[in-house]
Amino acid sequence: MTAAALSLRGLGKDYGARTAVGAIDLDVVRGECLGLLGPNGAGKTTTISMASGVVTPTRGTVAIGGVELARDPRGAKQKLGLVPQELAIYEELSALQNLAYFGALYGLAGKTLADRIAWALGVVGLRDRAGEQVKRYSGGMKRRINLAAGLLHEPELLILDEPTVGVDPQSRNHIFETVRDLNARGMTVIYTTHYMEEVEALCDRVAIVDAGAIVATGTVAELIAAHAGKGVELELAGEPAAIDRAAAAAAAHGTVARDGGTLRVVPAGGLAPVIAAVEEAGAAIARIQSRQASLESAFLALTGKTLRDAP
Amino acid sequence: MIAAAVTKDVALLLRDRGALISLFLLPIVFIVVFGSMFRFGGDSGKPRPIAVWYAAGGPGEKIVKTLDATPGFRAEVLASADDVRAGVAKETYPAGLIVPARGLVELSIDLGAPVQVRGPVEGALTGVVMRALAPVDLSAMPPLVEAVTPPGIASPMKNISSFQVTVPGNAVLFGFFIALTVAMAFTGERRTGTWRRLLAAPVPRSHALLATLIPYYLVGITQLAFLFGIGAAAFGMQVAGSLAALVVLSLAVSLCAVSLGFLMAAIGGSEKQLGGIGSVVLLVMGMLGGCMFPRAFMPQFMKSIGLGVPHGWALDGYYAVLVREGTTVADVAPSIAALLAFAALFAGLGLALFRFER
Incomplete structure (x- = not known):
C-alpha cells in the first residue's frame, strides 16, 4: 500500500495555556488537491507549520510520503515544498538570485540548479523578468516568485498558505492555472485559504478547520450533501436590541450567522419555528430570501459562522 | 548551503547603502575627525x-x-x-x-x-x-632620572601617530556595530517569512543559524581589514608588532561582535527597537572600552570598568600590536582569550534565549 502524501496523527500545538490546534488527524492522498478551509485564526497556518517542520508540535506525529518528520527531518522535508503566506523572498535581490539561494537549501547546485530555476520561472511565467530586482515586481508577480521558490526541488507535496492574498485577478488566475497544472502532473497539493470559491475551483477534497480542529472532510459535493441544509437569509427591521434578541432566538432553531441586520440561517427543522422565534423577539422581517445549498452554507452549518465575518 | 548564504547576504549588503555607509564609510569619517582632534606626537610636526x-x-x-x-x-x-x-x-x-x-x-x-x-x-x-x-x-650635571620601559612591555615605536590610536579605536567601535546588522538580519528574516522557508528546508537548525551568522562574520573581518588597510595606506598607521597578531586579534573581535549580535537577536525586539536601543548599547560599550577616548587617560576606576566590555580588551591588544615593537600573538594572548571568552558567553546566552519558532 502506498503511503499517504501527508499523514497527521493527533497533531496539536499549545502556546502556554492556549491551545491553537487540538489533535488533528488527516491523511492527504497522493496526487490529490486538498483545500484547508477556515477563517483567519482557525489554526490552518499552525497546522501546516507543524506539517512542514517550521513549528514543533506539542503532541502528535507528521509523516510526509511515509517518512516521519520527527525521525528523519531532512528526508521528510526534501519531499515537501512550502509557499508561506508572507512574501518570503528577498525583495532587494533579483528573482534569479532568490531562486539560486532557495534552490541551494535543497541541495541543488550547478546545471541542475540552473535547469530547475529555468523550469520554475517558466511555470510561473516570469522567465523574461528573472534578472530584475523583485521589489520592482507587481504584487501578483511577487506572489508568483514566492510560489516558484517552493517548486524548485519538484516536491512530492506542495503546501500553499493563502497564496492569492492581495493579488490582482490576472495573477490570481495565473496562480490557479499553475496549481491546477502542477496537480495534474501528479504533485500533491494542500491549499489553505479562506476563500470558498478558490476551494470550489481547485480542490478535489476539502478539510474544514475551525477553532483548532478539523470539523469535516470530504469533496465539495459530499460536504454540501451532508451539512448544507437549504438556508434562508432574513433581513430584519426594528430596534438593535430587538434584532439582538431575534438572532439569539433564531439560534435555538438552527445555525445562524449575523451580518448587521441580516441573519443567514440554516434551520435545524423547518423555517416556521425560526420565523416565529424572530417575531416573538420583537423584530420585523423585512425580507426573506432562500439560499441554495452551497459550501458556504455547509461551512455555516458546521462552524456557526461565515468565512468572511469570522475573526 | 553556507556558500549560497554568503553569496546571498553579500549581494544584499551591496544593495544596502545604509549598511555600507555605517560599516565602511562612517568609521573613516570618525577616524579623520578623531585623528585630527587628538593630534600628538610624531604627526603633530x-x-x-x-x-x-x-x-x-x-x-x-x-x-x-x-x-x-x-x-x-x-x-x-x-x-x-x-x-x-x-x-x-x-x-x-x-x-x-x-x-x-x-x-x-x-x-x-x-x-x-x-x-x-x-x-x-x-x-x-x-x-x-x-x-x-x-x-x-x-x-x-649628570642625569638624575632615566625613563625605562619595564620588562614585559615591548618598547613603543618612535613617532607614534594619533592615527595609531584612532584607527583601532574606530575599527573596534564600528567592528562591533556588525552586531546590530546581525540582529537586524534575524529580525528581517522573521518578518519577511524567509526564516520560515529556511526552517521548512531540509537543513538542520544549527545550519540555519550558521547560514545567518557566518556571512556576517566574513563581512566583519572584511570591514576590519578595510579599516586597517585604509589606516595604513591613507593615514600612515604602522604596525609595530607582528601582522599575525593583528590578524588573530581581528578574527577574535569579529567573532565576538557576531556572537553579541546573535545574543541581541535572541533577546528579540523589533528592527526599530534594535536600531535605537542596540545602537546606544554599542556606543556606551565603545565609550567604556576606550574607543572614543583612550582608556590610558581615564581614571583608574573607569579603566577597570573598560575591561568589563570586549572593546577594552580588543583595544589593549590592538594598541600593543600597533605601537609596541616586536609584539607577537603570545603577547596579545590575554586580549584574544578575553575576546573568545566574551564570544562564548554571548553565544551561550544567545543559544539559551534564541527561539527558532517565534
Missing part, C-alpha cells in the same frame, strides 16, 4: 608654541633659550604681559610665561582645564624656569 613676555634686565632671555632647547616646545615672545594672558585666554597658546625683571615668574594657564591636560604642560614649563634660574648650570 611642530613643537607647541608658548607665549612669553619678559622685562628687560631680568632672566627672560635665559628662560626663552631654555624653552627653545626643550623638546616639544618653542617660545613665542609677545609685546606685553597682557598679550600673553589674552593669547592664553583665546587658546592661541596652551600656556604663557610672564617674566618680570625680578621676582616670581607668572605661569599663565587655564587652571580649570583637566589636570590630565594641564599637568604635563605646567610641569614641563615649571622645569624650564627652574633650569633657567638655577644658580648652577644644570646641563653640566
Whole structure:
C-alpha cells in the first residue's frame, strides 16, 4: 500500500495555556488537491507549520510520503515544498538570485540548479523578468516568485498558505492555472485559504478547520450533501436590541450567522419555528430570501459562522 | 548551503547603502575627525608654541633659550604681559610665561582645564624656569632620572601617530556595530517569512543559524581589514608588532561582535527597537572600552570598568600590536582569550534565549 502524501496523527500545538490546534488527524492522498478551509485564526497556518517542520508540535506525529518528520527531518522535508503566506523572498535581490539561494537549501547546485530555476520561472511565467530586482515586481508577480521558490526541488507535496492574498485577478488566475497544472502532473497539493470559491475551483477534497480542529472532510459535493441544509437569509427591521434578541432566538432553531441586520440561517427543522422565534423577539422581517445549498452554507452549518465575518 | 548564504547576504549588503555607509564609510569619517582632534606626537610636526613676555634686565632671555632647547616646545615672545594672558585666554597658546625683571615668574594657564591636560604642560614649563634660574648650570650635571620601559612591555615605536590610536579605536567601535546588522538580519528574516522557508528546508537548525551568522562574520573581518588597510595606506598607521597578531586579534573581535549580535537577536525586539536601543548599547560599550577616548587617560576606576566590555580588551591588544615593537600573538594572548571568552558567553546566552519558532 502506498503511503499517504501527508499523514497527521493527533497533531496539536499549545502556546502556554492556549491551545491553537487540538489533535488533528488527516491523511492527504497522493496526487490529490486538498483545500484547508477556515477563517483567519482557525489554526490552518499552525497546522501546516507543524506539517512542514517550521513549528514543533506539542503532541502528535507528521509523516510526509511515509517518512516521519520527527525521525528523519531532512528526508521528510526534501519531499515537501512550502509557499508561506508572507512574501518570503528577498525583495532587494533579483528573482534569479532568490531562486539560486532557495534552490541551494535543497541541495541543488550547478546545471541542475540552473535547469530547475529555468523550469520554475517558466511555470510561473516570469522567465523574461528573472534578472530584475523583485521589489520592482507587481504584487501578483511577487506572489508568483514566492510560489516558484517552493517548486524548485519538484516536491512530492506542495503546501500553499493563502497564496492569492492581495493579488490582482490576472495573477490570481495565473496562480490557479499553475496549481491546477502542477496537480495534474501528479504533485500533491494542500491549499489553505479562506476563500470558498478558490476551494470550489481547485480542490478535489476539502478539510474544514475551525477553532483548532478539523470539523469535516470530504469533496465539495459530499460536504454540501451532508451539512448544507437549504438556508434562508432574513433581513430584519426594528430596534438593535430587538434584532439582538431575534438572532439569539433564531439560534435555538438552527445555525445562524449575523451580518448587521441580516441573519443567514440554516434551520435545524423547518423555517416556521425560526420565523416565529424572530417575531416573538420583537423584530420585523423585512425580507426573506432562500439560499441554495452551497459550501458556504455547509461551512455555516458546521462552524456557526461565515468565512468572511469570522475573526 | 553556507556558500549560497554568503553569496546571498553579500549581494544584499551591496544593495544596502545604509549598511555600507555605517560599516565602511562612517568609521573613516570618525577616524579623520578623531585623528585630527587628538593630534600628538610624531604627526603633530611642530613643537607647541608658548607665549612669553619678559622685562628687560631680568632672566627672560635665559628662560626663552631654555624653552627653545626643550623638546616639544618653542617660545613665542609677545609685546606685553597682557598679550600673553589674552593669547592664553583665546587658546592661541596652551600656556604663557610672564617674566618680570625680578621676582616670581607668572605661569599663565587655564587652571580649570583637566589636570590630565594641564599637568604635563605646567610641569614641563615649571622645569624650564627652574633650569633657567638655577644658580648652577644644570646641563653640566649628570642625569638624575632615566625613563625605562619595564620588562614585559615591548618598547613603543618612535613617532607614534594619533592615527595609531584612532584607527583601532574606530575599527573596534564600528567592528562591533556588525552586531546590530546581525540582529537586524534575524529580525528581517522573521518578518519577511524567509526564516520560515529556511526552517521548512531540509537543513538542520544549527545550519540555519550558521547560514545567518557566518556571512556576517566574513563581512566583519572584511570591514576590519578595510579599516586597517585604509589606516595604513591613507593615514600612515604602522604596525609595530607582528601582522599575525593583528590578524588573530581581528578574527577574535569579529567573532565576538557576531556572537553579541546573535545574543541581541535572541533577546528579540523589533528592527526599530534594535536600531535605537542596540545602537546606544554599542556606543556606551565603545565609550567604556576606550574607543572614543583612550582608556590610558581615564581614571583608574573607569579603566577597570573598560575591561568589563570586549572593546577594552580588543583595544589593549590592538594598541600593543600597533605601537609596541616586536609584539607577537603570545603577547596579545590575554586580549584574544578575553575576546573568545566574551564570544562564548554571548553565544551561550544567545543559544539559551534564541527561539527558532517565534
